[in-house]
Amino acid sequence: MDRRQFLTSTAAFAGASLAAAPMMSFALETRNADDENFWKIIQHQYEVTDKVTNMEAGYWGIMSIPVTQAYIRNTHFINSHNTYYVRREYGGDYNKIIARIAKKLNVGEDELVLTRNATESLSSLISGYNKLSEGDTVIYADQDYGSMQAEMRYLKKYRGVNVVDIAVPEPASYQNMIDAYEKALNDHPKCKMILLTHVSNRTGIITPVKEITAMAKARGVDVILDAAHSWGQFDFDFQDLGVDFVGFNMHKWIGVPLGVGLMYIRKNRVLDIDPLRGEAGPENDDVRKRIHTGTVNFASVLTVPDALDFRENIGQKNIENRLRALRSQWVDQVRDNNKVEVLTPDDERMYAAITSFRLKGKTSYEDNAALMKTLHEKYKIFTVAIGGLANGGAIRVSPSLYNSRDDADKLAAAINDITG
Numbered sequence: 001m002d003r004r005q006f007l008t009s010t011a012a013f014a015g016a017s018l019a020a021a022p023m024m025s026f027a028l029e030t031r032n033a034d035d036e037n038f039w040k041i042i043q044h045q046y047e048v049t050d051k052v053t054n055m056e057a058g059y060w061g062i063m064s065i066p067v068t069q070a071y072i073r074n075t076h077f078i079n080s081h082n083t084y085y086v087r088r089e090y091g092g093d094y095n096k097i098i099a100r101i102a103k104k105l106n107v108g109e110d111e112l113v114l115t116r117n118a119t120e121s122l123s124s125l126i127s128g129y130n131k132l133s134e135g136d137t138v139i140y141a142d143q144d145y146g147s148m149q150a151e152m153r154y155l156k157k158y159r160g161v162n163v164v165d166i167a168v169p170e171p172a173s174y175q176n177m178i179d180a181y182e183k184a185l186n187d188h189p190k191c192k193m194i195l196l197t198h199v200s201n202r203t204g205i206i207t208p209v210k211e212i213t214a215m216a217k218a219r220g221v222d223v224i225l226d227a228a229h230s231w232g233q234f235d236f237d238f239q240d241l242g243v244d245f246v247g248f249n250m251h252k253w254i255g256v257p258l259g260v261g262l263m264y265i266r267k268n269r270v271l272d273i274d275p276l277r278g279e280a281g282p283e284n285d286d287v288r289k290r291i292h293t294g295t296v297n298f299a300s301v302l303t304v305p306d307a308l309d310f311r312e313n314i315g316q317k318n319i320e321n322r323l324r325a326l327r328s329q330w331v332d333q334v335r336d337n338n339k340v341e342v343l344t345p346d347d348e349r350m351y352a353a354i355t356s357f358r359l360k361g362k363t364s365y366e367d368n369a370a371l372m373k374t375l376h377e378k379y380k381i382f383t384v385a386i387g388g389l390a391n392g393g394a395i396r397v398s399p400s401l402y403n404s405r406d407d408a409d410k411l412a413a414a415i416n417d418i419t420g
């Protein structure tokens with residue numbers, strides 16, 4: 001029995017523990033983000049706890065029911081076929097998955113390698129970037145992800161470089177973010193590399209990556225892009241960004257089972273990232289030698305096509321529109337509340353699903369942890385408190401496709417109730 005036959009014959013097994021998913025038989029071309037009936041069908045493709053209204057999809061994404069079923073089948077398959085499959089056939093299936101992702105991102109198959117998460121991709125890129133000499137400068141910002149900031153700081157010890165931490169302006173705008181990076185580049189002419197975060201996990205802000213990368217490249221400065229949150233959350237032309245080194249996640253907004261990330265290195269730049277810890281000689285230009293995961297969850301990887309099918313059935317633009325609509329549904333009701341600061345601008349180029357806010361003057365992490373607790377315990381809405389921003393902590397709200405407009409209304413009502 002080959003893998004396809006196995007999966008078909010065990011379909012009932014996979015569904016046994018899950019509520020049956022309604023048929024996804026909708027005519028996509030006649031639907032749009034304003035059609036609530038369409039989104040009710042999609043909501044029912046997810047099995048989500050009713051203990052809280054979960055608006056914390058930023059950590060990772062809940063799999064849809066069809067993807068969960070595929071994952072259970074794949075787990076069963078891997079468990080029963082074990083190395084007999086993995087040693088003989090997994091490589092071919094892996095290559096097919098890479099080919100499909102490469103087509104979607106419009107990049108070469110030899111520019112991608114799967115990882116276990118964005119952390120693995122980005123730490124390999126940052127620590128492996130070998131164009132730095134003692135006395136050079138690298139730059140990161142306050143809205144970047146904590147462990148990537150740490151990886152950048154480690155370059156001081158590891159490569160002898162000067163590490164500069166800048167603050168993204170608050171309130172942020174498209175132009176003042178570009179200006180902030182331009183100023184940083186002017187102030188630090190020895191800068192050789194900057195870390196950019198496409199969608200900040202702290203603020204949800206979409207960084208003007210294309211403009212900042214063009215500006216950096218014109219000065220001979222490389223950009224390493226943290227795209228952990230962007231692919232899947234909104235629609236963009238990856239090639240248009242002009243970036244050469246990128247870490248992605250597939251278990252956040254693509255809805256793949258936990259344990260799958262992705263690394264991209266532009267073909268002519270592979271030699272600028274060291275092979276991982278002596279995995280190959282420095283002249284080796286195989287992108288796959290920049291990562292060594294060891295044994296992975298093969299079932300998670302094999303479920304990537306099912307997650308892509310699910311998303312393609314809905315349509316990336318429809319997903320983006322829905323996520324923005326859920327975000328705006330609550331933000332529009334609190335934007336004029338003078339006791340609330342919404343950190344994520346309403347400029348359509350700068351937000352997707354994630355938006356952060358704080359109550360005016362409540363800037364400590366503890367203030368925001370207390371607010372998160374109130375939202376959870378009194379209003380049964382789950383969000384997350386964040387710290388690390390130059391101007392103080394906030395609450396991050398990340399709705400997903402399993403949320404409704406009513407969920408967003410409930411959050412807005414809670415915030416307005418708390419502020420009196």
Ligand SMILES: Cc1ncc(COP(=O)(O)O)c(C=O)c1O
Pocket residue numbers: 058059117118119120144145148197199200201226228229249
């Ligand atoms: C901006 C950003 N970068 C990187 C990561 C790391 O992702 P993972 O924990 O899946 O490795 C995260 C996770 O939340 C993130 O938000």
